[in-house]
Amino acid sequence: MTGTTTAPTGPPTTSVSRTPRQIWRRVQGLLLAVLVLVVAGITLAAVNSDGGHGRLDPRSTDPYGSRAVAELLKDRGVPVDVVTTLDDATGAAGPDTTLLVAGPNVLTPYQRLRLREATDGSTGRTVLLAPGAPAVDLLAPTANAARSVPVAARPAVCDLPAARSAGTADMGGIRYSTDVREATSCYPHDGLPSLLVLPGHGTGDTVLLGSPDILYNDRLDQQGNASLALQLLGSRPHLVWYLPSLTDPSATEGGPAGEDGDDSSDEGVEGESGFIGLIPSGWLWGTLQLALAAVLAAIWRARRLGPLVTERLPVAIRASESTEGRARLYRKANARDRAAATLRSATRVRIAPLLGVSPRDAESPEVLLPALSARLTTPAGDLTALLFGRAPADDAALVRLTTQLDALEREVRTS
Amino acid sequence: MTLTGRTALLAALGSLPVGILVPGWIGMLAVNVPLALAILCDYALAAPVRTLQFTRSGDTSVRLGETAAVQLTVTNPSGRPLRAHVRDAWPPSSWTTDAERAAARHACTVPAGERRRLTTLVRPARRGDRRAERVTVRSFGPLGLAARQGNHHVPWTVRVLPPFTSRKHLPSRLARLRELDGRTSVLTRGEGTEFDSLRAYVPGDDTRSIDWRATARQSTVAVRTWRPERDRHILLVIDTGRTSAGRVGDVPRLDAAMDAALLLTALATRAGDRVNLLAYDRKIRTQVRGRAAGGDVLSTVVGALAPLEPELVETDARGLSKAALASAPHRSLIVLFTGLDAAPIEEGLLPVLPQLTKRHTVLVAAVADPHVETMTHARGSVDAVYDAAAGTQTQAQRRGTADQLRRHGVVVVDAAPADLAPAVADAYLALKAAGRL
Numbered sequence: 001m002t003g004t005t006t007a008p009t010g011p012p013t014t015s016v017s018r019t020p021r022q023i024w025r026r027v028q029g030l031l032l033a034v035l036v037l038v039v040a041g042i043t044l045a046a047v048n049s050d051g052g053h054g055r056l057d058p059r060s061t062d063p064y065g066s067r068a069v070a071e072l073l074k075d076r077g078v079p080v081d082v083v084t085t086l087d088d089a090t091g092a093a094g095p096d097t098t099l100l101v102a103g104p105n106v107l108t109p110y111q112r113l114r115l116r117e118a119t120d121g122s123t124g125r126t127v128l129l130a131p132g133a134p135a136v137d138l139l140a141p142t143a144n145a146a147r148s149v150p151v152a153a154r155p156a157v158c159d160l161p162a163a164r165s166a167g168t169a170d171m172g173g174i175r176y177s178t179d180v181r182e183a184t185s186c187y188p189h190d191g192l193p194s195l196l197v198l199p200g201h202g203t204g205d206t207v208l209l210g211s212p213d214i215l216y217n218d219r220l221d222q223q224g225n226a227s228l229a230l231q232l233l234g235s236r237p238h239l240v241w242y243l244p245s246l247t248d249p250s251a252t253e254g255g256p257a258g259e260d261g262d263d264s265s266d267e268g269v270e271g272e273s274g275f276i277g278l279i280p281s282g283w284l285w286g287t288l289q290l291a292l293a294a295v296l297a298a299i300w301r302a303r304r305l306g307p308l309v310t311e312r313l314p315v316a317i318r319a320s321e322s323t324e325g326r327a328r329l330y331r332k333a334n335a336r337d338r339a340a341a342t343l344r345s346a347t348r349v350r351i352a353p354l355l356g357v358s359p360r361d362a363e364s365p366e367v368l369l370p371a372l373s374a375r376l377t378t379p380a381g382d383l384t385a386l387l388f389g390r391a392p393a394d395d396a397a398l399v400r401l402t403t404q405l406d407a408l409e410r411e412v413r414t415s
Numbered sequence: 416m417t418l419t420g421r422t423a424l425l426a427a428l429g430s431l432p433v434g435i436l437v438p439g440w441i442g443m444l445a446v447n448v449p450l451a452l453a454i455l456c457d458y459a460l461a462a463p464v465r466t467l468q469f470t471r472s473g474d475t476s477v478r479l480g481e482t483a484a485v486q487l488t489v490t491n492p493s494g495r496p497l498r499a500h501v502r503d504a505w506p507p508s509s510w511t512t513d514a515e516r517a518a519a520r521h522a523c524t525v526p527a528g529e530r531r532r533l534t535t536l537v538r539p540a541r542r543g544d545r546r547a548e549r550v551t552v553r554s555f556g557p558l559g560l561a562a563r564q565g566n567h568h569v570p571w572t573v574r575v576l577p578p579f580t581s582r583k584h585l586p587s588r589l590a591r592l593r594e595l596d597g598r599t600s601v602l603t604r605g606e607g608t609e610f611d612s613l614r615a616y617v618p619g620d621d622t623r624s625i626d627w628r629a630t631a632r633q634s635t636v637a638v639r640t641w642r643p644e645r646d647r648h649i650l651l652v653i654d655t656g657r658t659s660a661g662r663v664g665d666v667p668r669l670d671a672a673m674d675a676a677l678l679l680t681a682l683a684t685r686a687g688d689r690v691n692l693l694a695y696d697r698k699i700r701t702q703v704r705g706r707a708a709g710g711d712v713l714s715t716v717v718g719a720l721a722p723l724e725p726e727l728v729e730t731d732a733r734g735l736s737k738a739a740l741a742s743a744p745h746r747s748l749i750v751l752f753t754g755l756d757a758a759p760i761e762e763g764l765l766p767v768l769p770q771l772t773k774r775h776t777v778l779v780a781a782v783a784d785p786h787v788e789t790m791t792h793a794r795g796s797v798d799a800v801y802d803a804a805a806g807t808q809t810q811a812q813r814r815g816t817a818d819q820l821r822r823h824g825v826v827v828v829d830a831a832p833a834d835l836a837p838a839v840a841d842a843y844l845a846l847k848a849a850g851r852l
Contacts, residue, residue: 015465016549017565285442286434292447293426296418303417305520306551306566311506314541315727319661319668320786327790327805331798339804346791346807395797402800 056102056129056212058082058241063218069229070241072220078234082241086111086250089242090118095203097124098236102212103244104131104139111250112138123202124236129212130173140198140206143178149189151211153223158186160197162231166224171195173211207232336398337391344387347405351412375415383408416458417553422560425450457556462497462527464552464565471547471571473534476718479578482538485571487550489533491525498524498555503535504548509573511540539575542670544722547571576721577670581678581836588682588840595848613637645687647852648747649843650775651676651716652739655723656696656730658754661784663832668782671832672752673720675780678836679750679843680716686847692716693742695735696726702742732763736770748776748852750839755781755813755829760820768823776851778826780839783813785831 018026054060058070058080070080083089086107093099099119101107107115116139119126128135133145151172156163163169163186175192178185185193187210194210209232214225233239244251318324330339345363352362355375361367365388372383382389386408392398429446437445468490477483491497501521510516521533539545550567613629616636629637653659653676659669680690684705690712692703701719705712730753739749749771753764771777790806793799817827826846830838846852 013465014469014550014567014569015467015565016568017465019465280438282434282438285438286430289430289433289443289446290427293423293430296426297420297423300418300420300423303564305500305502305553305564306504306549309504309506309548311508314667314724315660317661318786319663319782319784320790321661323784323787323790323805323809324802326808327798327802330801330804335801339801342804342808342811343800346811349811398800399795399797402794402803406794 056215057243061217063216065217066215068217068220069215069226069233072226072230073234073239076230076234078237078239080239080241082243084243084245085248086114086242086244089240090114092238092240093118093122093124093126094238095123096236097122097238097240098127098233099124099240099242100127100129100233101131101139101242101244102129104128104135106244107135108251109134109138111244111248114250115139116141119200119204119206121201123200123204125205125207126200127207127209127232129209129215131208132174136176136208140208142180142198143176143183143196143208146175146177146192148172148174148210149194151213154187154189154194156186157188158184158193158195160184160186160195162228162235163187163195166228166231169224169228170213170219170222171210173209173213175210176208334395336393336395340391340398340401343402343405347409348387351409354412372412375412377415378411417562417564418454419555419559419562421558422450422454425560453558454561457558458561458563459556460495461554461556461561461563462491462493462495462499462525464499464554464563466492467497467552467567468492469550469567469569471569473571474537474573476574476576476721477537477539478576479539479542482536483573485535485537485547485573487533487535487569488530489523489525489552490530491527494527496524496526498557498559500553500555501533502551503533504551505535505537506545506548508540509537509545511538537573539573542575542577542721543724545573545575574718574721576717577673577677579674579677579717581674582681584678584837584840585681588678588837588844589685591844592682592686592847595844611640613639644850644852647688647847648743648745649679649683649688649690649852650739650743650747650749651679651690651692652735652749652751653692653694653720653723654696654730654735654751654753655694655700655725656753656759657725657727658730658756658759659752660725660727661754663782663784663786666832667725668754668832669723669725671782671835672780673723674832675836675839676720676750676752677713677717678840681713682840682843684712688852690716691742691747692719693738694720694723695730695738697728697731697734699738700726704742730759730763732759732767736764736767739771743775746774748778748843748846750778750780750843752780755779755783755816755827757812757816760816765819765823768820768825772824776826776846777824778828778839778842778846779817779820780828780830780835780842781813781817782835783829783831788831 054062055064056066058066059082061067073080081092083092089099089101101115104112112135119139128139131139131145136143136145149172151170153168154171155168156166158164169187171187171194172189173194175189175194176185176196177192178196178198180198182199184197186195186197187193196208198206198208200206213219214229220226220229329335348362348368349359351372352359352368355368355371357368357371365384368387369383372387381404386401386404392401426447429450433442433446436442470488470490471485472488473485474483485503487501487503489497489501499522501523503519503521505519507516510519515536515538519535521535523531523533525531537545547570550569551564552567553562553564555562613626614637616625616638620638624638624640626637626639629639653669653672655669659667659672661668663671676692680692683690690703690705692701692705694700694702700723703712703716703719705715739751743749751764754760768777787806787809790802791810793802793806813829817829820827826842828835828838828842
């Protein structure tokens, strides 16, 4: 028999929490959106990643890489060593070596100082690619950086053999000036060169290149770029290509206070690490664990036992509010006349039945006043003015009038 | 999922081994990985919340100011014991004090496959229906480190009835009613009375009430007794418009009117009259037909009044009179609980009043504000005198409105909330004695 079988179901569930299936259905869309975002992000990054990545890297074939010039050098018997740490770069500096610093601007002041110490003493060649003013101050103190100009094909206009044989090249960028007589200046614009060769110790020299364009893969075949690059970099039998990197341990040494010289730099180093170094590491780790405990406590306290319950509240209006409002209006308008008239009328209405006067006659002085004077044993001043008089002139008179009306009523009641 | 204080405490204690013995990542991992594992295990071992079954029982109505007990039965069908905190959530006004509110959170343990009963005590601070919102359960694992949390919807309604504080006046009014009743011959024949019975003459009886014909038939002197007419119709009309929302003391005028309506219902039912009820502002809010309600008219009226709330609209007097006429086909006493503010009465009620007074006796009961009365006695400063003037003005206006109504043959009762119920009952008894029903 294949009849329908009903599953043994208990009472219908009263749970209002979402089942895992419902939660899954709800977050599905969200997860999908996140996935799309991530994929789109990765795709975009991949598409746009031609820029700075591998720039001036002798292993990179990107338009802004420099593999072409490295290969050309290798063909001419100049091996290219790529180094990424300062220690390797300074260790390789020697008389037979050209040290190319691809990014002098990203070096820390401490690194620049160490680099200059290393290159000062060597008889090799140091090529700095587009160093800015702070880098020039430390790496080539005899030169000064000036405002940069656009890169364009420029004539050599100098006696440097390499430049003369290369002829026009894509030069420009940062320009330099120097007071050193022996220095050679090429590719000038407005009198300031973008290629400066500073003689150094012995046969050593330092080359400041205003822009690295001549080394790019896609510019190497234009103008005299290749010729200039090969002559500048191939003058020694060995080329060390220094690409500064963030993983270099020397980048974190010295700290930012190293600009003024070795002494102050050393002090700075000690001051920085001293404070942290004085605290036992147990305290630091214990505090970290305590912070974790605080986070757990926050999670514990953050979860309510069920949501807040809302309720429709009843209106709360005092029934006497309009009366109180009227009193405030009287006060604001200084309505002494109205207040006095109301109080007098109320007193007249209250005492009329006591005097045997009908309520209808309570408003007429001709009936009320004689009855009142007949009742009172002691004449209580001017009754006409009290019960039917003018409005009080000031607040004090109003208060006085109220007191007198009360006294009159009391007297009528007790008489 | 949620954590407990114990988890945070353990993590905090973990800072000692981390700080003293093994400072470093190793120590952190050595402390926190076991802790995380323990939390996960605890969560996995906690009794599931979703499969719990709940049923309710207990009180469905309670007088305002009294305590109702609502039972919540938790059944744990899972194979794991339930250690849980259960919050039985009701609207905030279901409790009067914070301590009572806190008592609605229960800590309970239900072994696997068993059930336990939790009792929530509700002492509402306001009249009306209170609906149970939801039941939140936080089920802890065996280590007490983590908990599952979920909600269940277990509906239940407790109807909070008007307090009927004026029932203390009922015995004295019933005694008055018995006096009126024909068991004594004090009441002589008159309009609104009907012949009740003959009984033997007792010295002191009015000789005029001797029935000579009956005396001649019997050997003793017989007197006739009279009693007030029974089976009169009374229609209670409660105006739930904006004027009923104003608070006198801390109680809306509507509640004072209800109190008076309840006393009158109790009294009139005992007197053998039929009581109908109508609550109206722009439409009929509630309606009770005494005859249809069967024996216990009072409890029907109480139940009908309980959920009434004032509406912030101007009462439609024309519609009110039409509805009143529709629900009073016989000659009735119409007791109208409304305000005595000048404008609504003059513009709303007065034009339609003749329709009502043509066939029916109309009694207007209004709640006066004792605060206005105290304002009229304020003296001593300028502000106080202005207060007194404003209060006097209000009272004069009320008196004027009441006089206007009286000129139309309406009986007007204007009393403070505490005195309104007995005053209306007295007016009813007076009308009954005068045979004006």
